[in-house]
Every structure is written in structure tokens, then in C-alpha cells.
Amino acid sequence: MKFSTKEDVEAPIDFVFNEVSDFQAFERAALRRGAEVQRIDALQTPGPGMMWSAQFNFRGRKRDAEIELTQYDRPNELACTFRTHLLLGTLDVELVALSRKRTRVSIVTEFSPRNLTARLLVQSLKLARSSVEKKFRFRVAHFAKELEERYKRLA
Numbered sequence: 139m140k141f142s143t144k145e146d147v148e149a150p151i152d153f154v155f156n157e158v159s160d161f162q163a164f165e166r167a168a169l170r171r172g173a174e175v176q177r178i179d180a181l182q183t184p185g186p187g188m189m190w191s192a193q194f195n196f197r198g199r200k201r202d203a204e205i206e207l208t209q210y211d212r213p214n215e216l217a218c219t220f221r222t223h224l225l226l227g228t229l230d231v232e233l234v235a236l237s238r239k240r241t242r243v244s245i246v247t248e249f250s251p252r253n254l255t256a257r258l259l260v261q262s263l264k265l266a267r268s269s270v271e272k273k274f275r276f277r278v279a280h281f282a283k284e285l286e287e288r289y290k291r292l293a
Contacts, residue, residue: 139260142246143275145282149289151235154243155213157285158231159184168192178204185210224256225249245278 147154157163161184165175173194181188188207193200201222208228209217217230227249234242251257263270 139250139263140246140248141271141274142244143278144242144244145279146236147241147243147282147289148239148286149241150239151213151233151241153289153292154233154241154285155216157288158233158243159210159212159216161188161207165190168194220249222252224252224259226252243278243282247274 165177168175171194173192175190175192177189178191179187179189184207186208188210190205192203192205194203195201201224203220203222205218205220207216207218209215209230213233215230215232217228220227220229227247230244230246232244232246234244236242249260251260
């Protein structure tokens with residue numbers, strides 16, 4: 139199953155890339171939401187091979203996930219894969235400079251089931267696809283707006 143959206147951000151591409159690749163900020167955000175996140179690689183600089191282990195509650199059960207950064211092309215793109223007991227997936231973030239102070243952010247996430255239970259989960263998501271897509275687009279738009287606000291405070 140695949141979801142994608144694009145948002146234009148009133149900020150330079152370098153600023154936007156720095157924000158979308160601020161992995162420590164995403165770790166803190168996950169911790170605030172009740173997830174347990176731990177970095178499990180030994181890399182000193184950001185790049186492919188960075189890995190995290192995460193535990194979180196989903197549908198009333200504790201779930202484990204492993205996330206790996208697979209692509210890191212400053213300032214244009216980053217991608218990661220994630221694996222859980224139920225799903226395999228990817229998250230791709232692509233940035234395009236529209237002007238010196240405007241950037242288009244394209245986010246694509248795709249996942250596939252690993253077992254019968256996951257197939258049922260994905261099937262229920264397909265039935266509710268329009269509402270799930272709406273939530274996905276809303277969250278990406280909200281993130282883009284937060285980026286703009288952060289840039290305006292710094293500029």
C-alpha cells in the first residue's frame with residue numbers, strides 16, 4: 139500500500155533538509171508519544187546505515203520495529219526502510235528547491251504485509267483509504283507549516 143503527498147515550504151532547501159534529517163528531534167518526539175527508541179548503530183556522522191530499534195503500542199499491543207536509513211543525499215533526498223513483525227516498508231523524502239526561499243517536500247511511504255494478520259490490517263486500511271490518506275496529508279501539511287514557522291523565527 140502506498141501513500142504520497144507534496145507540500146511547498148517557505149524556507150530554503152538547506153534549512154528544510156536539516157530539519158527533516160534532525161534524527162534526534164524525531165527520537166525525542168517519539169519518546170514524548172510513549173514509544174521507546176534506541177539508536178543501534180555506531181556511525182558518527184549521519185548517513186546510510188544509521189539504525190534504530192523502536193517499541194510502541196499499536197492497537198493495544200506492544201510492537202517492535204527496526205528502522206534503517208538507506209539513502210542520505212544532502213540536500214535532495216533521504217530514505218529509510220522499516221520492519222516490524224507485521225509489515226515491511228519504506229519512507230522516501232525528496233526535496234526540490236523551487237526558489238532560494240521555497241522548497242517542495244515530497245513524501246512517499248509504502249508498506250507491504252509480512253503475514254496473514256498483516257494482510258487483514260492492510261485490507262482494512264484499503265477500505266478506509268480516503269480517510270487514511272486525508273490524515274497522512276494533514277500530518278505532512280502540519281509538519282510543513284511547523285517548518286515554515288521555525289524558519290521565520292530564525293530568519
